[in-house]
Amino acid sequence: MVTNAITTGSERAIIENTLDRNREALIATVRELSDVDARRRLVASLTTPISLIKHAAAAERIWFQRFWAGLDEGECDGYSERDEGTFAVAADESLADVIVEFERASRRSRVIAAGFDLDDTKHNPREGTVSMRWTLLAMIEEFARHAGHGDILREQIDQTAPL
Incomplete structure (x- = not known):
């Protein structure tokens, strides 16, 4: 589902719409990738297409569940420490699982x-x-930046895919 851009109205509506559109843009970078391609490591960091989505889910939890709602880590719906563990994807997690996790955290x-x-x-x-x-603005920035990373990774993956 693509959220239409809201360009007029309340500040809150515009900000929340922009955040939702950046969430969608990040997910779009991994749509139709195989689980194998989603895990491909094409840069020196822990950044892979699937790990970007996993990291985004953790960012949602860190800022909204932990910080704003004041929940303890055990009350969150997944990993919520502020470290490199946000990029860790378990071997048994599929890309579909991680997208669902991000969408749940976003809701x-x-x-x-x-x-x-x-x-x-x-x-x-x-x-x-x-x-x-x-x-909210920091999350827009975060997800826009990572959607850009995802676009570059996707371009690398698609370019090296067999014709």
Whole structure:
């Protein structure tokens, strides 16, 4: 499903729509990849197409479930530590599984975010005092950047695929 761009209306509607469109753009980079191609390591880092989606799901949990909702790690619906483990994909996880995980985390983020005004703030040990607006914009930035990474990886994979 492609979310249509909202270009007028409330600030909140535009921000949330842009975030949803970036979530979709990230998922689009892995659509129709095989599980083997999704796990291909084409750069020196842990970045693979599937790990980008896994990392995005963790980012959703870190910012919305842990930070804004104040949940403990065990109350989250998956990995929520702020480290390289966010890129770790278990051998038995398929690309479809990881997409579902990201979509589930995104749905939960929407519910949590809806409980706060854009100007509501909390103190973050790394970032200082942040607002919900800042968090939503940071997620837009995060997912747009990773969609770009995904586009490049996908281009490499498609270019090397047999004709």
